[in-house]
Amino acid sequence: MPGHLIRKPDPCIYSQFLLMQLNQPVTWDNPDVRILSGGVEQYTYDLTADTEYTVEITVHNSSRDKPADGTAVSIRWIEFGAGSQTRHAIADRVANVPIWPGTAIVTVPWRTPATPGHYCIEVELAHPNDGNPTNNLGWNNTQVHAAQSPVDRSIRIFNRYPRDCPPVDEGGGPYLDYRRAIYGWGALGAIGALLYAHVGHEGGMGHSYAVSVLAFYAIAAAAGLVFYRLHNERLRPRAAVARAATGGHADCHRVEVTVDSYEFDDATGKDFHPDTVFAGRTVVWPAHVDPPSFIFQPGEAFRDVTFHTDAPDDPGPPGHFNINVRQGGEPSGGVTLTITRGG
Structure with a gap:
């Protein structure tokens, strides 16, 4: 049975990245992540270096039909700031999450780094049959300061692309072009073969009916691949001109x-x-x-x-x-x- 027709579990966590993609406001004080010491919740980034705390994660399941048993929960710490790319593992756990509105609580010990500083907790979920993987990543990234008006605090922003921007394939990329050619152009070729046979030309190609349909399908799919290849070659110079017009700075660095x-x-x-x-x-x-x-x-x-x-x-x-x-x-x-x- 096709996967999209089967009801699936949906393990999830408060995910700032998904909410920002949906143009919703977010807080980086993640409601599903708590730092405890002796059972008492701590301000996440008013912690002591080289000290053991307990990280408590609340895992949800938005599915009302399927429990999310066997959900992998990866907990990591990264350097405080926005966009940091270096992860350090804290622990990996497995959670059995009941159907909505049930939750599962995962706790792991964490000894803070010996070097004083501020660190971010990152939680990522994974399930082999996840119905919606986009809500599986959450951060807890906060600081507390006493007011001394005016307040000035430095925030470090890491470059996600310190080298060149990742390549962007014009026209949708080779995978999408392949699907368009196979499922679009090829299907049109097969339909053309059916119409050709319908008007009484079953033997027009000198082959059986089935072979004629397959031949039309293959010819049309090949023509589609050639078309997209030539089309994308025309688009690339235009993209280069557009980048030059902005001073050579690609959008990914803004x-x-x-x-x-x-x-x-x-x-x-x-x-x-x-x-x-x-x-x-x-x-x-x-x-x-x-x-x-x-x-x-x-x-x-x-x-x-x-x-x-x-x-x-x-x-x-x-x-x-x-x-x-x-x-x-x-x-x-x-x-x-x-x-x-x-x-």
Whole structure:
């Protein structure tokens, strides 16, 4: 039976990258990741070097039909910032997740690195029969600072493409062209053979009916492959001209940084409403990142930007700020800063 007709499990976690692709606001203080010490939740990035903590992961299953038994849970730490590419394994676990709204809790010990610094927890799920793998990756990337108005904090943004941009195949790429030729042009050729036979020319090619259909199918598919090859050769010079017009800087090296104060407010069942859960929120105090956008230079591994806010001096609740980073228009990562106030 075709896979898309079979009900499948869907293990998932709060995934900032999927939500950003859907143009939804996110927080990097992941609601499905907690850091514990002696059973007490800790501020994720107010941790002590070379100290053992417990990482607690909540794994969900959005399927109402199939439990997600045997879900692989990979927990890693990466250097604090946006877009860091170097992963260090903490542990791999297996979770049996019941159908929605059931969850599974995974806990692993983690000894923080001996070198003081700030680190991000990355959780990735995998299941051999996953119905939706796009919601399997989540980060927990936060910092806490005491307010000293004005507040200036450095945020490191890593270059996802420190060398050249990944190649982009014009017209959809060879795999898509292959499918178009085989399933599109070839199918049209087979239909043409059927019509040819229908009007009384079954023996027009000197072969059996089945061989005639296969011959038309193969000829049409081959013609489709030749067409896409020639078509893409014409497109490549145009793409080169477009890159030259932008000064030689490819889009994949352009970085854009935004700031908001969105806080995730989960709800289940009838209480869940997207307009409420994902309601955007502007910054609680005047805040910005300098620079808000830039272009990585060739070979540049990372760049530090500065977050600035004018926190009120009087006592009051803390302020939460999400710094969201896109590189080449794609989500690259982010940081949630919590600025506490006296009182």
